[in-house]
Each structure stands twice: as structure tokens, then as C-alpha cells.
Amino acid sequence: MDDLENKVAVITGAASGIGRGMAEAFVDAGMRVVLSDVEEATLHATTAALRDGGADVHAVVTDVSVAKDVASLAESTLEKYGAVHVLCNNAGVYAGSRPSWESTLDDWAWILGVNLMGVVHGIRAFLPVMIEQGEDAHIVNTASVAGLMTGGSLYGATKSAVVALSETVHLELVGGGFTPRISVLCPGLVDTNIFDSQRNRPARFPDVGPYPSGWSVEAAREAFKLGLSPRAVGDRVVEAMREERFYVLTHPEWAEHVTHRSTQIVGGDSPTLLPPPAG
Numbered sequence: 001m002d003d004l005e006n007k008v009a010v011i012t013g014a015a016s017g018i019g020r021g022m023a024e025a026f027v028d029a030g031m032r033v034v035l036s037d038v039e040e041a042t043l044h045a046t047t048a049a050l051r052d053g054g055a056d057v058h059a060v061v062t063d064v065s066v067a068k069d070v071a072s073l074a075e076s077t078l079e080k081y082g083a084v085h086v087l088c089n090n091a092g093v094y095a096g097s098r099p100s101w102e103s104t105l106d107d108w109a110w111i112l113g114v115n116l117m118g119v120v121h122g123i124r125a126f127l128p129v130m131i132e133q134g135e136d137a138h139i140v141n142t143a144s145v146a147g148l149m150t151g152g153s154l155y156g157a158t159k160s161a162v163v164a165l166s167e168t169v170h171l172e173l174v175g176g177g178f179t180p181r182i183s184v185l186c187p188g189l190v191d192t193n194i195f196d197s198q199r200n201r202p203a204r205f206p207d208v209g210p211y212p213s214g215w216s217v218e219a220a221r222e223a224f225k226l227g228l229s230p231r232a233v234g235d236r237v238v239e240a241m242r243e244e245r246f247y248v249l250t251h252p253e254w255a256e257h258v259t260h261r262s263t264q265i266v267g268g269d270s271p272t273l274l275p276p277p278a279g
């Protein structure tokens with residue numbers, strides 16, 4: 001999808017972090033952007049900041065774990081702009097829990113609802129519209145490098161599922177001769193607010209499981225400051241859509257870990273962890 005000028009993009013989890021970085025990059029590429037997020041005040045502040053800079057943007061409060069919210073997001077987009085060309089299924093949360101068997105059912109329901117079902121809801125609500133339009137269109141699912149390598153507990157399980165789902169949809173689109181294309185974004189560390197995901201945990205999931213030993217919001221905040229800037233990730237996504245690149249990796253230093261897993265699988269070895277990349 002080379003010509004982005006005036007095209008309509010929808011981003012979930014757009015109020016903060018990578019979603020906001022994508023919104024900024026899309027606006028700079030001349031696109032009209034629908035920002036959606038469950039965190040209402042931050043969503044409106046981010047949208048206002050972009051609008052003040054001259055962008056054509058629209059905000060829709062959406063909980064991606066609720067199918068009818070995502071269906072309403074699609075309706076609101078079509079009402080506002082009459083078309084949709086790009087969907088970024090980006091909203092995501094981190095729920096610590098280690099060891100895995102001590103994760104609560106509330107932890108599982110929350111993280112699966114946002115990280116996996118959010119993507120499913122986006123694909124179900126938007127892909128039929130994109131196919132029907134018959135124009136160039138692109139979906140970007142935010143997974144993580146954690147979805148390509150060993151480890152990652154609940155979070156890794158949801159992100160592996162997003163990679164698998166994205167690969168399947170790619171094959172279905174290409175095999176069926178459909179116009180839309182899809183990418184899966186697999187970043188390493190990015191300087192966002194994901195360490196504080198509990199801020200958006202719904203009251204209906206009160207039972208919080210254990211976090212890995214030594215983990216704290218404060219320590220995580222410091223660690224995430226060392227990550228890539230969200231805007232750099234947004235620019236990489238623009239490039240990937242123009243190049244029709246499926247796997248979008250932003251942190252080449254993790255490539256060895258991805259290869260390590262594949263080598264262990266085909267070699268019949270049991271999983272082991274490599275140390276994280278230096279730096």
C-alpha cells in the first residue's frame with residue numbers, strides 16, 4: 001500500500017505508547033486517523049494534541065475486548081470518513097503472573113480478552129468492510145518479539161497466538177485473491193506505559209496473580225525508558241505498509257533468540273532461554 005495520502009487509518013490503544021507513535025507517523029504521512037482507546041481522558045488529550053497540529057483525527061472510546069465496542073468503532077469510522085484503509089489492532093496489556101499455574105483466571109480472562117480477542121474483534125469488524133471496498137487496505141496486528149521466542153508467560157502466550165492468527169489471515173487473503181494485506185508487528189522493548197497496564201484493568205477482574213520476583217512498576221518504568229521510541233516504531237510501520245512486509249521486527253538484537261527457538265524445535269531439544277541481548 002504505497003499511496004497513504006488521505007487514506008483512513010484506525011488505531012486501537014492509540015492514546016499512549018506505540019499506538020500514539022503510529023498515529024503521529026500516519027498523520028505525517030497525510031492520513032486521516034481514528035484514535036480509539038479505553039482510557040478516555042488520555043485518548044482525548046492525544047487526539048487534541050494531534051488536531052492542534054493540524055491533523056484530521058477522530059476519537060472513539062473503545063474497549064477492544066468487547067465485540068460490540070469494536071463493531072461500533074467500525075460504524076463510527078465509516079460514518080465519519082466513509083471508508084477504512086488501515087486497521088492497527090494494537091491495544092495490549094501486560095499481566096505479570098509467574099509461575100504460570102499461579103495466574104488467576106481473572107488474569108487470563110483480562111489479558112486474553114485484550115491481547116487476543118481484541119485482535120479477533122478488529123479482524124471480524126473491519127476485514128469484511130475492507131474486502132467489500134475493493135481498494136488497497138492493510139491490517140497491522142501488534143504482537144511482540146515475545147510471540148516469536150521461548151518464554152513470556154501469559155503475555156507470551158497471547159502474543160504467540162497473535163502471530164499465528166496473523167500468519168493464517170495472510171495466507172487466507174493471498175490464497176483467496178483478496179486485496180487487503182496484513183502485517184504482524186513484533187517489537188522488543190519500547191519506551192511506553194505498558195508496565196503500568198493495571199491502570200486499565202476492569203473491576204470485573206479483581207483477582208490479581210503474582211508478578212515475577214523483583215518486578216515493580218518503578219523498576220519497570222526505568223527499564224522501559226531504555227526502549228526504542230514509539231515514534232520510531234510508528235515510522236517502521238509506515239515503511240512496512242509501503243513495502244507490504246509481513247513480519248515487522250524493530251529490534252534486530254533479538255533475532256538470535258528467535259533462531260534459537262527454531263533450532264531447538266527441529267533439533268528435538270527442550271526449551272532453554274538465552275540471556276537477553278546486551279545493552
Ligand SMILES: NC(=O)c1ccc[n+]([C@@H]2O[C@H](COP(=O)([O-])OP(=O)(O)OC[C@H]3O[C@@H](n4cnc5c(N)ncnc54)[C@H](O)[C@@H]3O)[C@@H](O)[C@H]2O)c1
Pocket residue numbers: 012013014015016017018019036037038039062063064065090091092093114142143144145186187188189190191192193194195196197200227
Ligand atoms: N512497550 C513494549 O516494549 C512493547 C513491546 C512489544 C509489544 N508491545 C505491544 O504494543 C502494544 C501497545 O502497548 P504499549 O507498549 O504502547 O503500551 P501503553 O500502555 O503505552 O499503550 C497501550 C494502550 O492500550 C490501551 N488499552 C488497554 N486496554 C485496552 C482495551 N481493553 N481496549 C482498548 N485500549 C486498551 C491503553 O489505555 C493504552 O493507551 C501492546 O499490544 C503491547 O503488548 C509493547
